[in-house]
Amino acid sequence: MKPIKLGMVGSGDISNRFFEQAAKLEQVSFVATCARHLDNAEKKAKVYGIPRWYDDYLRMMDEEELDAVVVTTPHSVHAEVVMAALERGLHVLNEKPMATTFEDCKRMVELAEANNKTLMNLPYDLNPSFMSAIPYVSEEVIGKITGAEAQLNIPGPGRDNWYYNKEISHGGAILDCMVYPISRLISMLGPAQSVMAEVNTIIPKRIVNGGKQIQSDVDDNATVILTFTGGQHAVIRTLWGTSIKQNNTLIYGRKGTIAVNDGGFPLVVHSPLAPIPDAESVTWRGYSDCYAPKLLPSIDSERDIMSHFVHCLRTGEQPKPSGRLQLHVHEIMFAAYQSAESGQRCTLTTTFEPWNKLDPHIFDTKSNYI
Template structure:
C-alpha cells in the first residue's frame, strides 16, 4: 500500500541506468513510478509492465504534459539532458537529471536558470554524494580525523568493447571517458577539496575524437588530486584520501562503496555501511525531502555545486580538445 503523500515519478530514457533507478524506487514506500516514456512505444510498455507503472508514453512531450507527474528522472544520452530538463521544468515538473547534467557549462547555466525561473526543484543525479559511506567519510574528514588533506587519488576505469551503435563510443551522444565516468573522480576531488587553482589533463583519443582515457591533476594551494577515467583499461577502483595524520580508503567500487577503512600508523579501522538497494534510493529520498520542503535545490548537491563541477569539466574538455 502506497503512502497517501506518494511522490509520482516519470522516467524518460529507459536504458540500463533507468532500470537500476526504477528498481530502487520500488523500495521506497512514498515513491510511485507513475509514467514512463520512450520514442519506442513497445519499449515504454515493456518497461512500464516490469515496474507496475500505470502509464507508458511514446513521446517525451506527452509525459511532460501529464499533470499527475511530480518529478521526472531524465536518463537519456548526455547530449539531450539540457533541452529535456529545461522543457520538463517549463512544464512545471521537478527534475532529477542524470550526470553529467550537460555537455557544456553554458547549458548547465541555462538549466539552473530554468529551475529558478519556474520555481521547480532541479538536481543533477550524483547519487554518490548521498550514499552512507561518502557521507560518513566527509564527516570524518571535516572532524580532522586524518589531519589536513594533502592528496586525493581516484579513478573510474574499465575495459569496454567497442560495439556498433554503442553509446560509450558515440560522439554524437556525448560519449567518451571524461563525460561518462570522468565526472566521478572529479566530483570526489571537488567535494573534498573544492575548486582547484590549476588543472592539467592529457588524453588518449579515439579516431573519432572522443577521449578513451584521460588523466587529470588538480592543483590546490596545499594539496593535489590525481585522477583518471578510462574505457580501455581495468582498475581496482578504490579511492584514497590522504592527510597529515593518516588516510581513508573507500571500498571498491568507491563511487558506490559499501564501507571504508581508516589507516593511522599501523592501525586499520574498517567500517561497513551496506547500501539500501543499489544506492540510488538515497538520491531519491533527497529529492522527496526537498520537494516537500519547497526547495528548488539540495543543500548536499546544490545548483552551485553542479555549476562549479561543470566548469572544471569544461576546462578539461578544452585542454584535451574534446568537441561535441
C-alpha cells in the same frame, strides 16, 4: 502524505533502478514512461506496472499530472528534456552527465533557480563508504590536507552503441566515467580553483561484446590535475582500457590518509600517530597502523537516489548533489577538454556552498611548521 507522481523519460537499462527504488517509497509512483520508440516505452511500462506510455516527452509532460520527471536518455538529450520540464514547473532528477555543453548546464541550473524547482543531478555520492569517510576528513585525524587522488578505470563499455560515437555522445570517458571521481572529491573537499589535463583516444579500434570490431572516436584516456585553495593537487584518472575495475578515492593528510573503496576495504584510515576509536586494526597496502571503521547506516532520506530526491521534494531542502555543486563538477570536465586541447591551465569560474563544510584551516599548510 501527498502522493508524488513521476514520469520517466528514457527506457534503457539505467532506468530500472529508479523504478525499483521508487517502488519501495510510500505514496510515490511512476505514472508514465516515454521513449523515442513507443514500443520501448510500452515494454518498460508493462514490466513495472505503469499505466501509460508515450513517444513524445512534451506530450507526456503536458497531459499527465506530474510532480517531477526522471531523465535517463542518452547524454546529448538531457538538456532539452530537463529544460522542458523546468519550464513546465516540474522538478527534475537528471542522470549524469548534466548535459554535453557547459552552457547548457548553466542554463539548466539558472532555470531551476528562477522557477524555484528542485534540480538533482547525478552522480549520487551518498553511499555508506563515502558518508562514513566524511567525519575523518579533519585536521584532528589526518592533519592538514596535502593532496588527493581518485579514479574510475574500466575495460570500457561492452555495448556497440552511442558510447563510442562522438557525434551522438559528444564525449567519452570524461563525461561518462570521470564525472564519478570528480564528484566524490568535490563533494568531500569543496570547490577547486583550476584544472590541467591530458585527454586522448588510446584505443580507436575496439573489440566489444560478441567479438565485434568497431571504430571509436571518443576520449578513453584522461588524467586531470585539480588545484585547491591551499595549492593542493588532486589527480583524477579515467581509462577505458584496463583489465580490472578501479573506483577508489584517497585523501592525503600530513598525519594520515583516508582510502575509500581501496585494497578490498570500503573504508580505511591510516593513522600512525593514534588509533582510530571503534575501528578494526587492519593491514592496508602492506602498511600497519591502519583502521577500518564501521560504516554508518544510511538514514532514510539518503538511503538511495530516489529516497533523497523525494525527501527534497517533500521538505524543500536542496539535494546534496545540488545544481550548483554539479555545475562546478561539470565545469571541471569541460575545462579538462579545453586544457588538453590548449595545453594551458584553466581557471574555474563556478563555486557552490558545500553541504560538507570543512574547516578552511585544513587547507592552510603554509602558516605553521607541520
